[in-house]
Amino acid sequence: MKQTEAATDLADEAFAAFAETLSQLARDVPGADFEAQLAQLRRILVEGAQLREQAFAGLIGAWRELADLGTSFAAPIAAFHAGDAEGARELEKQATELRHACDALGALLAPLPAEAFAAFATTARARIAERRPFESVKAVYDAWIESSEAAYSRLAHSEAFASAQSRLNQASLRLRAAQLALIEGGARQLGLPTRADVDELHRQIHELRNEIVTLRGKPASARKRVPRRRR
Amino acid sequence: MNLFAFDAAQARAEARDFVERMRKARTRMQHASQAQIGATPKELVYREGKVALYRYGMHAARSRARAGKAKPAARQPPPLLIVYALVNRPYMMDLQEDRSLIRGLLAQGLDVYLIDWGYPDRGDRFTGLADYILGYVDRCVAHICAARGVRAIDVLGVCQGGTFSLCYTALRPKRVRRLLTMVTPVDFHTPDNLLSKWARTVDVDLIVETFGNVPGEVLNAAFLALMPFRLMHQKYVDLADLAADPRALENFMRMEKWIFDSPDQAGAAFREFVGAFYQRNALIADTLEIAGERVRLRTLRQPILNVYGLRDHLVPPSASRALAGLTGSGDYQELAFDTGHIGMYVSGRTQRELPARIGEWLRGR
Numbered sequence: 028m029k030q031t032e033a034a035t036d037l038a039d040e041a042f043a044a045f046a047e048t049l050s051q052l053a054r055d056v057p058g059a060d061f062e063a064q065l066a067q068l069r070r071i072l073v074e075g076a077q078l079r080e081q082a083f084a085g086l087i088g089a090w091r092e093l094a095d096l097g098t099s100f101a102a103p104i105a106a107f108h109a110g111d112a113e114g115a116r117e118l119e120k121q122a123t124e125l126r127h128a129c130d131a132l133g134a135l136l137a138p139l140p141a142e143a144f145a146a147f148a149t150t151a152r153a154r155i156a157e158r159r160p161f162e163s164v165k166a167v168y169d170a171w172i173e174s175s176e177a178a179y180s181r182l183a184h185s186e187a188f189a190s191a192q193s194r195l196n197q198a199s200l201r202l203r204a205a206q207l208a209l210i211e212g213g214a215r216q217l218g219l220p221t222r223a224d225v226d227e228l229h230r231q232i233h234e235l236r237n238e239i240v241t242l243r244g245k246p247a248s249a250r251k252r253v254p255r256r257r258r
Numbered sequence: 259m260n261l262f263a264f265d266a267a268q269a270r271a272e273a274r275d276f277v278e279r280m281r282k283a284r285t286r287m288q289h290a291s292q293a294q295i296g297a298t299p300k301e302l303v304y305r306e307g308k309v310a311l312y313r314y315g316m317h318a319a320r321s322r323a324r325a326g327k328a329k330p331a332a333r334q335p336p337p338l339l340i341v342y343a344l345v346n347r348p349y350m351m352d353l354q355e356d357r358s359l360i361r362g363l364l365a366q367g368l369d370v371y372l373i374d375w376g377y378p379d380r381g382d383r384f385t386g387l388a389d390y391i392l393g394y395v396d397r398c399v400a401h402i403c404a405a406r407g408v409r410a411i412d413v414l415g416v417c418q419g420g421t422f423s424l425c426y427t428a429l430r431p432k433r434v435r436r437l438l439t440m441v442t443p444v445d446f447h448t449p450d451n452l453l454s455k456w457a458r459t460v461d462v463d464l465i466v467e468t469f470g471n472v473p474g475e476v477l478n479a480a481f482l483a484l485m486p487f488r489l490m491h492q493k494y495v496d497l498a499d500l501a502a503d504p505r506a507l508e509n510f511m512r513m514e515k516w517i518f519d520s521p522d523q524a525g526a527a528f529r530e531f532v533g534a535f536y537q538r539n540a541l542i543a544d545t546l547e548i549a550g551e552r553v554r555l556r557t558l559r560q561p562i563l564n565v566y567g568l569r570d571h572l573v574p575p576s577a578s579r580a581l582a583g584l585t586g587s588g589d590y591q592e593l594a595f596d597t598g599h600i601g602m603y604v605s606g607r608t609q610r611e612l613p614a615r616i617g618e619w620l621r622g623r
Binding site: 030031032034035037038039041042043046047049050051052053054061064065068151154155158160161162163164165167168169172175176179180183184189190192193196197200201203204207222225226229230232233234236237240 | 259260265266268270280283380384397456459460464
């Protein structure tokens with residue numbers, strides 16, 4: 028339930044900030060100038076990029092932390108396994124690639140608030156034409172979310188996004204693989220069982236389990252007879 | 259004309275009211291998080307490692323027997339086995355009293371079984387699709403057939419479990435009498451399938467080599483990224499509207515628990531599933547093999563009912579409807595509901611209509 032608590036905290040703060048922003052807007056640009064209100068709203072939502080920060084900064088930030096962690100991870104591991112300078116260099120290389128991949132995805136996401144706002148402005152103009160102004164802060168918020176989702180969906184379906192996301196995934200996986208390789212090397216030097224050793228045992232158990240199931244499924248006469256030991 | 263029908267004071271008042279309602283909602287969520295999950299008594303009838311087979315409604319049958327009102331064997335309905343997905347927990351089929359497909363199916367007089375895959379751990383890393391489909395599913399079906407004295411049963415496959423059920427039916431046709439698929443992906447390459455678009459760019463070998471089993475959190479992050487503004491933001495803002503309704507808060511918390519209760523995926527099965535279905539679209543390409551056996555949908559002769567949600571963003575209708583015309587069944591029927599993927603399990607309309615439609619469909623064949 029931790030995710031839910033964190034998310035409700037975020038929602039609480041973000042919506043209150045959104046309402047405060049709109050209250051200022053309603054005070055500073057009162058009356059009939061709807062285009063002026065929209066322009067003001069654009070400045071707040073797009074240039075301030077509040078929702079972009081909330082929706083994506085955390086995500087990109089988490090990837091960056093992973094890259095930083097990967098690098099800081101390198102020092103103790105390299106010390107632990109001093110002979111593997113190549114492994115440490117590989118780790119640094121993958122951490123750098125992860126940072127670049129974060130930047131590439133971040134650059135792709137950067138125009139999103141402006142595109143979302145273009146969709147929002149279309150909705151807002153349609154409401155004005157229909158003489159249906161927003162009745163509440165929540166109604167504005169919902170329209171902004173819908174517009175953001177529409178803009179994001181267009182981007183997310185693009186080849187460029189799939190490619191940037193794939194690069195980010197690959198980079199984080201390769202960083203993890205480089206970390207594992209260093210640890211495995213160190214463990215082997217100390218004669219400790221490695222991840223590969225444990226995997227091999229699991230593979231053998233899996234095969235044995237399947238053989239037992241197959242034997243159980245066969246009639247007794249078809250099972251290979253094991254001679255009894257004489258006492 | 260003014261864009262807003264509210265002024266600064268009203269906006270501030272709305273913000274204060276929102277914060278107050280969220281405060282109440284958060285306090286009440288502490289109690290709501292204890293809300294019970296699962297509504298229908300069930301009995302463990304078969305277990306193999308972490309995999310469990312449950313039978314529902316046994317206590318009602320026993321009560322009838324004690325009262326001397328047991329149904330004669332000839333009138334007992336054929337068993338219906340629910341094969342759920344690996345990616346979430348199957349208690350969604352029996353979440354609570356008023357949101358339980360299983361309860362609805364029992365009310366239709368059906369004899370309901372369900373496979374619970376459990377939580378795979380490191381020891382399951384090499385468990386592959388053949389182990390799931392030709393191993394666990396087949397042995398559960400064999401157990402039910404032996405226990406009930408029947409040669410074949412009805413199978414209801416849900417989501418990824420529906421894809422498994424299609425494969426199983428194609429490979430072991432004599433074991434399945436009638437097949438029902440629900441929110442089941444068949445064509446993984448339809449243009450509106452965002453998840454599939456992303457999955458096609460994934461280096462699945464690297465994922466499995468790196469993680470071993472694929473953490474449930476990784477899959478959850480991918481699902482949330484499909485609609486991040488709605489799923490990570492708006493959903494929680496809307497929570498304020500539930501603050502005064504303890505029952506609605508309990509429902510919300512049950513759903514949250516289910517959404518984030520994501521088992522890790524056995525590495526081998528994940529690699530095979532993503533590779534064969536998401537990347538090679540092997541059911542459509544007619545190239546799928548499981549343990550060396552060809553899976554051909556056109557060999558399916560059973561009556562098929564294919565149920566899908568018109569607003570499903572995880573398994574778009576186009577992905578499910580592709581089944582039409584691919585099988586050799588002379589009795590194929592579709593049933594669409596105007597709902598999303600999760601709504602299919604919990605929406606009021608599906609709760610009212612889906613079990614009855616399934617019961618009706620089964621009785622008609």
